[in-house]
Amino acid sequence: MDIGLSTASYFQKLQIEDAILDIGAHGVPVCELFLNTFSEYEPAFVELLCERLARTNTSVFSVHPMSMQFEPQLFSIHPRQREDALVLFERVLAAGKRLGAHYYVMHGPARLFGGVKNIELARIAPIFLDLAERAQRYDIQLTLENVSWCVFNEPEFGARLQALTGGAIKHTLDVKQAVRSGYDPMDYIRAVGEQIVNVHLCDATRLPSGGVHYDMPGFGEYDFAAMLNLLHEKGYCGPAFIEVYSDMYREIPTLYESLGRVEQIVSRSAYGNLI
Numbered sequence: 001m002d003i004g005l006s007t008a009s010y011f012q013k014l015q016i017e018d019a020i021l022d023i024g025a026h027g028v029p030v031c032e033l034f035l036n037t038f039s040e041y042e043p044a045f046v047e048l049l050c051e052r053l054a055r056t057n058t059s060v061f062s063v064h065p066m067s068m069q070f071e072p073q074l075f076s077i078h079p080r081q082r083e084d085a086l087v088l089f090e091r092v093l094a095a096g097k098r099l100g101a102h103y104y105v106m107h108g109p110a111r112l113f114g115g116v117k118n119i120e121l122a123r124i125a126p127i128f129l130d131l132a133e134r135a136q137r138y139d140i141q142l143t144l145e146n147v148s149w150c151v152f153n154e155p156e157f158g159a160r161l162q163a164l165t166g167g168a169i170k171h172t173l174d175v176k177q178a179v180r181s182g183y184d185p186m187d188y189i190r191a192v193g194e195q196i197v198n199v200h201l202c203d204a205t206r207l208p209s210g211g212v213h214y215d216m217p218g219f220g221e222y223d224f225a226a227m228l229n230l231l232h233e234k235g236y237c238g239p240a241f242i243e244v245y246s247d248m249y250r251e252i253p254t255l256y257e258s259l260g261r262v263e264q265i266v267s268r269s270a271y272g273n274l275i
Contacts, residue, residue, distance in 0.1 A: 001228070001271040003262050004061065006200065006243035008034035009255060013246050016040065017052050024056020026256055032062045032198075032241045033099060038069065041091040046098050053099065061239055062143070062172075062198055063096040067107035067150075074131065075109040075124050089131065093138040103141050103198055105172045106131075107150045119151050125164040132168045143198055145172040146188055148180035155183060155191035162195060172198040173231075174243070175222065179204035180212050186230050193234030200243040201262060216249060217242055218261025225269045232270035240266075 005028055010019040016033065023031050039045055053060065065071070065088075073085035096104055108128075111119060132142040144161070146152045152161070158171060171188075173196050178185040189196065203220030205213050217224065228240075242258055249255065266272060 001237075001266050002029050002239040003201075003259055003266065004028055004030035004032065004058075004239050004241045005255065005259065006032040006034055006064070006241045008032070008064065009242060009244050009246060010252070011036075011246040013252060017048055020049065020052040020056065020058070022252065024053075024058045028058055028259070030059050030061045030239050030241075032064055032105070032243070033060055033101070035063060035065045035092065035095065037066060038088070041065070041088065041095050043094075043098075046095045049099060060096075060099045060101045061241075062103035062105050063092060063099065063101045063140075064105035065092045068110075071107055072110050075127050086134075090134060090138075093135055093140055096140050097138040101140060103143050103170070103172075104135055105143055105145050105198065107147045108144050109151045111149060111151050111153055119157075121160055121164060124151070125161065128161065128169050129165055132165070141170055141197065142168075143170045143172045145174050145177070145200070146181065147174065147177050153177075153181045155187045158188065158192040158195070162192060167195060169195070170197040171195050172200060174200040174202075175227070176200070176202040176204040176212070176214060176244075179206055179222075182206070185227055189227070189230050189234060193231065193236070196231070196234070196236055197238055199231070199236075199238070199240040201240050202242070202244045202248075214245065214248055216244060216254060216258040218258050218265060224262065224265050228266060228269040228271060 005023050007016045007019040070085040070088040073081045076082045135142040175185045201217040203215035203222045
């Protein structure tokens with residue numbers, strides 16, 4: 001299992017084009033590119049990212065746009081809102097294809113802001129299928145990430161979506177978002193493990209007060225080895241990405257210390273036998 005970095009971890013510390021060079025300089029084999037805003041979807045900017053990637057030995061596994069900018073509108077009941085959002089969606093897909101990405105990480109419709117219609121599976125499942133088909137035209141697989149404030153906040157939702165879409169939608173497992181939702185990440189693995197194709201790592205533990213304590217992966221208390229072993233049982237063979245909030249650390253070298261600690265955990269897990 002390769003351990004990579006999401007450029008989201010550099011938010012307000014390095015711009016994405018500089019984060020790519022930093023990741024490459026540290027010999028990290030794979031990354032997830034977090035596209036922060038509309039201008040970063042534009043072809044000229046994508047070419048800049050390609051130029052930076054060409055100066056490294058790092059490959060792009062997945063792209064992840066700033067979801068609140070347009071993703072909720074992909075599921076809107078207003079046709080013009082949806083049409084405009086689809087333009088942006090396909091712009092990100094085109095960027096992902098050019099960058100060599102295989103996966104698109106989606107949050108999907110918001111659970112907290114849009115009312116009941118956003119979580120009516122009978123309405124949104126066909127939209128997910130349409131989006132997955134559009135992504136396939138760019139040789140990209142759509143993945144829905146578990147996010148506390150979005151539609152896939154409960155493991156059961158993923159299982160229900162799978163039943164309606166026949167496995168066309170894959171999943172990104174996010175550790176911190178699982179804990180924020182009140183679940184152990186392993187609950188999501190048990191529910192949709194065979195459909196997980198991407199993993200975001202951040203140490204997160206639920207506090208007695210009901211809040212969540214975040215830490216760098218390998219610095220905190222979460223049992224990543226047990227989680228990795230369960231992923232292995234489910235047949236997961238992809239990478240895992242350190243994706244943390246940038247205010248969780250002061251200096252960029254801390255990211256690479258965390259990466260090293262996670263690699264040690266991997267070596268002691270079921271994946272260690274494959275190294």
